[in-house]
Structure formats: structure tokens, C-alpha cells
Amino acid sequence: MNAFFVSVELLDRPDLVGKPVVVGASSDRGVVAAASYEARRFGVRSAMSGAEAKRRCPHLVALPPDHRKYSAMSARVRKIFDEQTSLVEPLALDEAFLDVTVPAPGLDAAARLAQSIRQQISSELGLGSSVGVATNKFIAKLASVDAKPVASPSGIQPGPGVVIVDAGTEYDYVQRLDVGRLWGVGPKSRAKLEKIGVRTVPELSAMPEEVLRAQLGEALTTQLIDLTHGRDERPVVPDREAKSIGHEETFGSDLADAEVLHAELVRMTDIVTSRIRSGVGGAKTWSIKVRLSDFTTLTRSHTWSTPIASTSEVIGVLDKLLVSAVNSRSVRLLGVSASGFGSAVQQLDLFSTANVEQGRRDDAIDRVRDRFGGGALRLAGSLRPERDENPSSKR
Numbered sequence: 001m002n003a004f005f006v007s008v009e010l011l012d013r014p015d016l017v018g019k020p021v022v023v024g025a026s027s028d029r030g031v032v033a034a035a036s037y038e039a040r041r042f043g044v045r046s047a048m049s050g051a052e053a054k055r056r057c058p059h060l061v062a063l064p065p066d067h068r069k070y071s072a073m074s075a076r077v078r079k080i081f082d083e084q085t086s087l088v089e090p091l092a093l094d095e096a097f098l099d100v101t102v103p104a105p106g107l108d109a110a111a112r113l114a115q116s117i118r119q120q121i122s123s124e125l126g127l128g129s130s131v132g133v134a135t136n137k138f139i140a141k142l143a144s145v146d147a148k149p150v151a152s153p154s155g156i157q158p159g160p161g162v163v164i165v166d167a168g169t170e171y172d173y174v175q176r177l178d179v180g181r182l183w184g185v186g187p188k189s190r191a192k193l194e195k196i197g198v199r200t201v202p203e204l205s206a207m208p209e210e211v212l213r214a215q216l217g218e219a220l221t222t223q224l225i226d227l228t229h230g231r232d233e234r235p236v237v238p239d240r241e242a243k244s245i246g247h248e249e250t251f252g253s254d255l256a257d258a259e260v261l262h263a264e265l266v267r268m269t270d271i272v273t274s275r276i277r278s279g280v281g282g283a284k285t286w287s288i289k290v291r292l293s294d295f296t297t298l299t300r301s302h303t304w305s306t307p308i309a310s311t312s313e314v315i316g317v318l319d320k321l322l323v324s325a326v327n328s329r330s331v332r333l334l335g336v337s338a339s340g341f342g343s344a345v346q347q348l349d350l351f352s353t354a355n356v357e358q359g360r361r362d363d364a365i366d367r368v369r370d371r372f373g374g375g376a377l378r379l380a381g382s383l384r385p386e387r388d389e390n391p392s393s394k395r
Contacts, residue, residue, distance in 0.1 A: 001077065001121075002128035002148060004094035005034035008073050009063050011126055021061045025050030033065055040151035070094075073125065080120050083246040083335065084113060086275075089236045095144075097137050099236035102275045103247050107133055107164055114162045116249050120333075123250065134165040138183060138232035139173060145181075170230025177201045182227045184220050192216060201228050245283070247271045248335025254293045256330040258323070265322055266315060268336045273311045282307030282344030286314050290325045291333035298325045307342040 001007070005023040010016055022044060024033035030050040042057035054060055074093040081088045087099035104113040114131040121129050132143025143163040150157045165173050178200055179185050179193055192215045198204050204212075205228045212221040226232065247268045255261050265288070276283055286308075287301035300321035308314065318336065 001094035002130055003034055003036050004074075004127070005065065005070055006036045006039075006063075007127050008070055009066075010036075013063070016061055019061055020044065020057050020059065021063060022053060023063050023065050025053050025060075026062045026064055030062075037149055037151040037156045041153055041156065073127075076125055077121060077127070077129075080117060080124070082244065083248050083337065084117065086245055087236045087238050090239055097140065097236045102278065103271045107135070107166060111162055111164050118161055119250050120248075129161075130159055131162045132165070133162060135167050135170065136230075136232040137234055137236065138227055139165050139170050139230055142173070142177070142181060174228055174230045175201050175205070179204055182224055184223050184227075189216055189220065204228055244337050244339040245272055245275055245280070245341075246287075246289075246335055246337025248289055248333060248337075250291075250333045251331070254330035254332050255334075256328075258326075258328075261322065261326065261331060261334065262319060264334055265318060265336070266311075268334065269315050269318060270311050272336050272338055273309050273314060276309045276338055276341070277344070280341040282309040282342055283338035284308075284340035284342065285338065286318060287337045287339075288318050288321050288325065289333070289335035289337065290322070290331055292326075293330040293332050295332070297333075300325050303340070307340065307344050309344045 006021050009023060010021070018038060019036070020039035020042060021036040022032045022034065022039050024030055025048070027050055032044060032046055032048045032050065032053050034046060035044045035048075035053075039053075039057060039060060042060075044053045044057055044060065050062065053062075070093050077094075078088065078090065078096070081096060081098055084103055085098050085100050088096055089098075090096040100110050100113055104110040110133045114133050118129050118131060121127055128149075130144050130147035132140040132145070132147060134140040134143055143165050147159050147161055147163040149159045174182075179198060180190055182201065182204075185193070193199070193204065196207065196211060196215060198207055204224065209221060209225065212224070216224070249264075249268070251264075255264070284305075284307050285301055285303045287299055290298045290300075292298070302317045302321065322334075
């Protein structure tokens with residue numbers, strides 16, 4: 001999140017937008033907890049004393065912190081994350097790692113999801129955010145910083161919002177950095193590195209390992225060698241069990257065509273059902289969320305007696321819910337979610353192969369997705385339930 005504490009405060013104080021504002025530092029002995037980009041133009045930054053901040057920017061506006069407000073807003077941001085993936089690892093109130101491998105296989109799909117998340121945070125919460133997309137946590141963190149706006153005495157340069165680091169380019173991306181951006185390099189270790197002439201990552205990469213070990217110890221040296229090569233094998237570790245799994249997107253332009261909306265519903269439902277089949281097994285309650293062009297938001301849900309995770313079975317119900325909710329109006333946002341998890345149960349009829357064929361179809365779809373990516377599932381438009389206008393005719 002961009003200047004999170006200050007940005008939350010400005011929602012209640014629009015008169016201060018565009019002015020140098022900090023949270024904290026209400027007295028000379030206080031400390032800056034967060035600074036707006038306008039304040040950063042004067043060199044004001046987090047952890048700076050109030051006296052120094054006001055010396056650098058005499059017309060600085062200091063607001064008292066309200067951590068309850070920030071926690072509440074953080075929970076709303078987190079809800080948006082949870083709609084996309086259950087693999088969310090928060091670092092603080094304003095930052096988190098998301099593993100989106102399942103809903104967005106491939107970095108291009110992940111970047112589109114990142115843009116969608118940023119747009120949702122902006123439209124629903126009025127806040128700015130920046131995202132790094134990469135193959136591992138360390139590189140994604142670096143990229144998220146590079147995606148942010150940059151404040152300098154000459155002005156505020158808008159950031160790109162999303163920065164993607166392609167697979168195979170991690171080493172080159174890290175090699176352009178100062179050593180201070182490597183995890184584990186604090187003031188003390190940085191001073192030790194400067195003592196042996198190391199200020200940049202290339203200089204660190206060129207330094208003999210035995211010299212680094214003598215200065216930094218075995219553990220930190222091993223860590224830094226991995227980071228200088230862009231390696232980070234740590235998984236995203238979620239902090240809590242997901243109560244729901246979902247996927248939603250805000251469209252670039254409003255959709256009114258029923259066939260197009262159905263295709264989008266199929267695609268999103270498939271994303272959710274595949275995540276549930278590969279994780280919790282099944283879900284009893286399935287819901288759609290629709291935001292119309294006038295920003296009216298509607299939800300519709302259906303609860304089965306037992307958990308299910310079959311795309312074709314879920315679509316048969318959600319498609320009807322979508323038609324009733326939209327009622328020929330234009331749609332700005334569409335989402336699918338599921339809750340009430342448990343092992344999926346199929347009630348097999350001894351004299352029917354329908355459920356077996358349904359399971360085979362889901363397995364086939366999963367194999368297509370695994371091989372070709374989520375975009376291949378646009379072929380699944382045939383999952384629309386037949387509306388037989390002539391009951392006597394059978395195909």
C-alpha cells in the first residue's frame with residue numbers, strides 16, 4: 001500500500017490532499033510513522049524525529065495516529081486478497097505476499113490479476129497500491145518497491161503500479177541494486193561490507209566467499225549469495241485457514257452481452273472450482289457477486305446439501321443466478337466465491353453414468369488448464385446448461 005497510514009487519514013481529511021502530511025511526530029520528540037509523498041519531497045521519511053521533520057518542512061501537517069482505523073482498513077484490503085487466493089502471507093498492516101499460481105498461472109496472468117486487485121482497492125477503498133510480480137518472494141518485494149511513486153525535490157513521479165520480473169531475469173534484476181536492498185543487510189552488516197569495499201550487489205557477487213564469511217558469518221553469507229543470484233525458495237505461508245475461496249474481476253469496460261457474461265462466469269467458476277478440488281475438496285455454498293454500471297452491488301448464492309466442486313454442476317446454478325441478478329443491465333464487476341468446505345461427495349446412481357462423465361470432464365478441464373494455462377478454459381463455454389425450448393426434442 002502506498003503511504004498507507006497517511007492515505008487512510010486523507011480519506012477523512014480531503015482538505016489535506018496534496019499537502020505535506022505525516023502521521024505521528026505531533027511533538028518534537030515524536031517520530032514520523034508515515035509520510036505523504038508531498039512530505040517526502042522535503043526529505044521527510046518514516047522513523048524521523050518530529051523536530052527534524054519540521055525543520056525540513058516547516059509547513060508540515062502532523063496527524064495523530066489511529067491504529068484502530070488502520071487495522072480496520074487493512075482488514076478490508078485483506079478481504080480483497082482473500083477473494084483471489086487463500087495463500088496470503090501478511091508482513092504488516094500494509095503489505096502481504098500472495099501466491100496466485102492457481103488463479104493466474106504464468107506471470108502475464110499474474111500481472112493482469114495484479115492490475116485488477118489494484119483497481120479494486122482504488123475503486124472500493126480509495127487507496128493506492130503497488131505490486132511486484134515475480135517467481136519468488138524476494139524479487140516480488142523488490143519489484144513492488146520499484147512500482148511505487150517516487151518523490152524528489154523537483155516533484156512526484158507516478159510509479160508504474162505493477163512491475164513484472166520475468167522468469168530467468170532475476171539475476172540481472174538484482175545485479176543493478178545497492179547492497180542495502182538485500183534482506184539481512186542492516187546498518188551494522190552494511191558498515192562491515194563497506195569496510196571491505198562492497199556497496200553494490202555486483203561488488204558483493206565478486207567478493208570471495210571466505211572474505212564475506214569472515215565479516216558476516218556463515219548464515220548471512222549463504223543467504224546473501226542466494227539473494228545476489230535472485231534465488232528465494234521460501235513458500236508463501238498463509239496466516240489463517242481460508243473461510244471462503246473466490247475470484248472476481250473488474251472489467252475494463254462494462255459488459256452487457258449475455259453470452260460474453262456467461263463466458264466470463266464459466267472462466268471464473270472454473271478458477272474457483274479447480275482451486276477447491278486441488279485444496280479443500282468441495283464447498284456447499286456458492287455465490288456470485290455482481291457490480292452494475294451504476295455501482296449497485298448484488299450477491300446471489302445457493303447452498304447444496306453436500307460439498308461439491310464440479311464446474312459443470314456449479315455453472316448450472318450460478319448461470320441462473322447471474323441472469324436474475326443482471327436482468328439485461330451492464331456489468332462492471334463479476335465474481336464467484338465458495339464457502340462451507342468439506343470433502344466433495346458424489347451420489348452415484350447405480351444405473352447412471354452422468355456423475356462419472358461429469359468427473360471425467362472436470363479432470364479433463366484440469367489437465368487442459370495445467371498444460372495450456374487458464375486462458376484455454378474459454379473453450380468451456382459449452383458448459384452452459386441447455387435451455388430446452390422444446391421438451392419433446394432431445395439432442
